[in-house]
Amino acid sequence: MTILDAIGETPLVPLRNIGRGLPREVLVKCEHQNPGGSVKDRLAKAIVDDAEARGLLRSGMTLIEATAGNTGVGLALVAAARGYELVCVMPEKMSIDKRRVLTMLGARVVITANAPPSSPDNFQNVARAMARAEGWFLTDQFENPVNVTVHERTTGAEILRQVDGPVGAFVAGAGTGGTISGVGRALKRGNPNTKIVLADPIGSGLAAWVETGELGPDGAYAVEGIGSSQPPTNLHRELIDGAERISDELSFETARRLCCEEGLLVGGSAGTNVAAALRVAARADIEGPVVTVLPDAWDRYFSAPWMRAWAD
Numbered sequence: 001m002t003i004l005d006a007i008g009e010t011p012l013v014p015l016r017n018i019g020r021g022l023p024r025e026v027l028v029k030c031e032h033q034n035p036g037g038s039v040k041d042r043l044a045k046a047i048v049d050d051a052e053a054r055g056l057l058r059s060g061m062t063l064i065e066a067t068a069g070n071t072g073v074g075l076a077l078v079a080a081a082r083g084y085e086l087v088c089v090m091p092e093k094m095s096i097d098k099r100r101v102l103t104m105l106g107a108r109v110v111i112t113a114n115a116p117p118s119s120p121d122n123f124q125n126v127a128r129a130m131a132r133a134e135g136w137f138l139t140d141q142f143e144n145p146v147n148v149t150v151h152e153r154t155t156g157a158e159i160l161r162q163v164d165g166p167v168g169a170f171v172a173g174a175g176t177g178g179t180i181s182g183v184g185r186a187l188k189r190g191n192p193n194t195k196i197v198l199a200d201p202i203g204s205g206l207a208a209w210v211e212t213g214e215l216g217p218d219g220a221y222a223v224e225g226i227g228s229s230q231p232p233t234n235l236h237r238e239l240i241d242g243a244e245r246i247s248d249e250l251s252f253e254t255a256r257r258l259c260c261e262e263g264l265l266v267g268g269s270a271g272t273n274v275a276a277a278l279r280v281a282a283r284a285d286i287e288g289p290v291v292t293v294l295p296d297a298w299d300r301y302f303s304a305p306w307m308r309a310w311a312d
């Protein structure tokens with residue numbers, strides 16, 4: 001038994017207060033309760049398990065990943081439990097709290113500019129180049145199909161077991177797309193009428209891409225870990241029925257309400273997901289509860305301007 005055995009089987013709880021009065025119940029999957037504090041623990045363990053099973057990894061080797069921070073923390077737990085070195089490449093946009101946590105966990109953190117995917121300075125391109133140059137193992141959450149299959153096999157299967165009757169809709173933002181694609185596949189298999197809805201920050205191009213196949217205009221936004229100016233390989237468009245566009249302001253206000261009114265101590269993208277889920281739950285065509293995920297915990301954002309503003 002190691003701490004890695006505590007990953008997954010997270011609670012699914014109804015929003016009793018902020019969901020009150022809606023025609024459909026909103027249920028939230030508490031991924032912030034994983035040992036590393038985020039949904040990303042699942043894929044960190046699954047990718048390393050898969051690479052070990054295929055003989056690609058041995059204890060003492062170095063893992064490298066491009067991460068908004070949470071995958072890095074998940075990988076740091078796996079690295080500690082299994083004896084790997086870890087290098088995390090992060091864009092400078094991400095909170096200082098995530099950088100500190102990774103450093104405290106013994107990872108080497110490389111910070112890049114907030115550069116678009118077409119630039120060699122983009123965090124994913126930097127991680128790829130370093131992996132190639134040093135012979136390190138790139139866990140590659142953006143391209144590795146295990147990121148989708150782990151959510152199909154675990155997160156999606158758990159939701160099917162935890163919900164009584166058919167799921168009306170599943171709502172989630174996409175960083176790599178692993179969560180929405182994997183859970184979407186499992187739920188559609190359980191009930192083809194379940195609607196899969198992308199929650200996208202205003203400023204990301206993915207909502208337009210889901211709806212039309214063309215990326216929307218690229219803009220700045222402060223929510224971390226979701227949205228993109230390029231469709232990630234692990235985001236499977238054919239599974240997604242529509243998108244909700246959510247402003248930073250509404251995301252952070254909803255995250256604050258989740259903390260203060262529901263006792264769910266979550267980060268900004270949970271606010272995006274829940275704001276979108278509340279809209280979907282008000283729709284007449286949804287036949288069953290609306291499920292979403294709370295990807296990470298509030299303690300990863302204590303120094304972020306949006307959370308510091310709560311206490312002023």
Ligand code: PMP
Nearest residue numbers: 174175176177178179225269295
């Ligand atoms: N929220 C946060 C805070 C994240 O770090 C991530 C992952 N980048 C997500 C949501 C999105 O998850 P996924 O990569 O599975 O699309």
